[in-house]
Ligand SMILES: Nc1ncnc2c1ncn2[C@@H]1O[C@H](COP(=O)(O)OP(=O)(O)OP(=O)(O)O)[C@@H](O)[C@H]1O
C-alpha cells in the first residue's frame with residue numbers, strides 16, 4: 005500500500021492535530037459542540053487557530069492572505085449543511101454557478117461561462133435548463149446538488165462537506181451521498197465529510213476521526229474503527245446507534261418463512 | 269392489537285385549503301394502538317405523519333382544514349368532540365411530545381412551574397405545594413439529573429436532552445393513556461437519543477401507556493415499535509408487526525427506504541440504492557398508485573389503478589396484521605424481495621476496500637490534545 009501524502013494538516017497546539025491524506029475520504033464524527041466544524045474550518049482557513057499551524061501540501065498557510073488565500077480557496081471548497089441558506093435567493097442558479105468564475109477572473113466570455121454552468125449542472129445530475137430557475141423553485145435535494153456544483157466549479161482538490169445530507173429527506177440523502185462518491189471517483193477529489201450519522205460516515209469514508217469536547221478521541225481506518233474501536237467514547241457512540249435489522253433472504257431464520265410461496 | 273386498541277384512527281382524511289389548491293395531507297389513513305404497545309409511523313418529510321397525529325389530538329382544527337373519518341379514544345369520537353372536551357383530554361388521557369421542546373415549553377417560565385401547571389390544569393384541588401412536589405417527582409421519573417434543583421430552571425438553562433426530558437415529564441404529568449411522540453429524538457445526539465428512547469420504553473411499560481412514535485429513522489422504529497406503518501404521500505402503503513416488516517417487507521417504497529439507508533453493519537464498498545425522484549405533490553398526486561413515478565416495478569395498469577391497503581393473502585390462515593398497498597401479486601413481491609435481500613447479503617460480505625489496510629494505525633490521541641481548543645475568527 006502506498007503511503008499517501010499529507011494534503012492538508014491542522015496542528016493546533018492547544019487543541020488537535022489532524023492530517024488529510026491526498027485522495028482519501030476522511031470522516032469527522034462527534035456530537036453537537038464537539039468541534040467538528042471548527043476543525044474543518046481551520047483546515048480551510050475560514051477560522052484561524054489561536055495557536056498552532058495549518059499546512060497545505062506541507063506549506064504553512066496559517067496566515068495566508070491576498071492572492072495566496074484566493075488560490076487556496078479555489079483549491080479547497082466547502083459544501084454546506086443547509087443548501088437553502090448558502091444560495092442567494094435573488095440569484096438564478098446559473099448566476100450562482102457563474103459567480104466563482106467571475107470572482108476568480110476565469111471564463112470572461114459569457115457564452116463559455118454559460119456552457120460551463122450547463123456542464124456543471126449535468127455533472128451533478130440536474131437538467132442544464134435549471135440555470136434559469138431561482139433557489140426557491142428547487143427542492144432541498146436539488147439545491148444541495150447546486151451547492152455541490154458550485155463547490156466543484158473551479159476544480160478543487162479538497163472538498164469539505166459539513167453535514168451535507170442531514171437537512172434532506174431520507175430518500176434524497178442516498179442520492180446526494182451517491183453523487184458525492186461518484187464525483188470523488190471522477191474528479192479524484194479528496195473529501196472531508198463531517199457528520200453526526202455514523203452509518204453515513206461508515207458508507208462514505210476511508211478513515212474516521214472521532215471528536216469530543218474539542219479534542220480528537222480516536223483516528224483510524226474505517227474498518228478498524230467500526231470493528232475494533234479503541235476509545236471508550238467511540239464504543240459508546242457506536243453502541244448508541246439504532247440498528248436496522250438485516251434483510252434476511254427467504255429460508256434464513258427470521259426470513260419470509262411465514263409464506264408458503266417464498267420458494268418461488 | 270385490534271380489539272384492545274385504546275386509540276383508533278379510521279379512514280382519516282385531512283386537507284388544507286391553500287391558494288394553490290387543496291393539500292390532501294392525509295388521505296384515508298387507519299391505525300390503532302393498544303395499551304403498553306408502540307406503533308411506529310415512518311415515512312419521509314411531508315408524508316402526513318404529523319398532520320395525522322395532530323389531527324388525532326384535535327390540533328389542526330381551523331377554517332381551512334377539511335377533516336373526515338373517525339378518531340376514537342376508548343370509543344369516544346374525538347373529531348366530533350367539542351373543543352372544551354378536547355382540551356380536557358389533551359394533557360390528561362392524551363399527550364404529545366414534539367420534536368422541538370422549545371415549541372412546547374414556555375421560554376419565560378421555570379420548567380417546574382410549567383409541569384406543576386399541567387398537573388393543576390387537570391386536577392382541581394391539587395395544592396401548589398403538592399403540584400410542585402409532583403413536578404420534582406416527574407423530573408426524577410424521567411431521570412433529569414439533579415431534579416430537585418432543575419425544577420427551578422428556565423428552559424434555556426437546560427441542554428437539549430434535558431429539555432426533552434422536561435417536555436416528556438410535562439406530557440406524563442397526568443399519566444396519559446396515550447402518548448404521541450413526534451420525532452422526539454431527531455434533534456438530539458445519538459447517545460442522548462438512546463437515553464430518551466430507553467426512557468420512553470420504560471415509561472410505556474411501567475405505566476402501560478399506548479405510544480405512537482413518529483420518526484424517519486428506521487433504526488429507531490426497529491428498536492422501539494411493536495408495529496410499523498409506512499406512510500407515503502398521505503397514505504399508509506405498508507403496515508406490519510415490526511419484526512415482520514424488516515424481515516419480509518412487501519412494498520417497493522419500503523424496499524427503497526431500506527436500501528437507501530446507510531447501515532452501520534455494511535461492508536466497505538457497499539452501494540446505496542437511492543429512490544429516484546422525489547415525493548409527489550399533494551395537490552395533484554400521481555394517478556393510480558402514488559408511488560408509480562418512482563417505482564422500478566411499475567406496470568401500465570399501475571398508472572391507473574389505485575391499490576388499496578390489503579392484508580397479505582398467502583400468509584396462511586392467521587392474519588399477521590401485515591398489509592400492503594401494491595398491485596403486484598404477493599408471489600411476485602416475495603420473489604423480488606428475495607432477490608434484493610440476497611443482493612444485499614452479498615454486498616454485506618464484500619471484501620473490505622484496500623483503504624482499510626492503509627498504513628495509518630489507530631491511536632488514542634491524547635498526546636497532542638493539551639487543553640480545550642479555542643479559536644478566533646480569521647480576519648481574512
Ligand atoms: N396548515 C397547513 N396548510 C397547508 N399545508 C399543510 C399544513 N400543515 C401541513 N401541511 C402539508 O401537509 C403535508 C404533510 O405534512 P406533515 O407535517 O404531516 O408531514 P410529516 O410526514 O410529518 O413530515 P416531516 O417528516 O417533515 O415532519 C405537507 O405537504 C405539509 O406541507
Ligand code: SF4
Nearest residue numbers: 557560563570594595
Ligand atoms: S403498484 Fe406498481 S407502481 Fe405501485 S408500488 Fe406496486 S409495483 Fe410499484
Ligand SMILES: [Mg+2]
Nearest residue numbers: 317318319450
Ligand atoms: Mg412531522
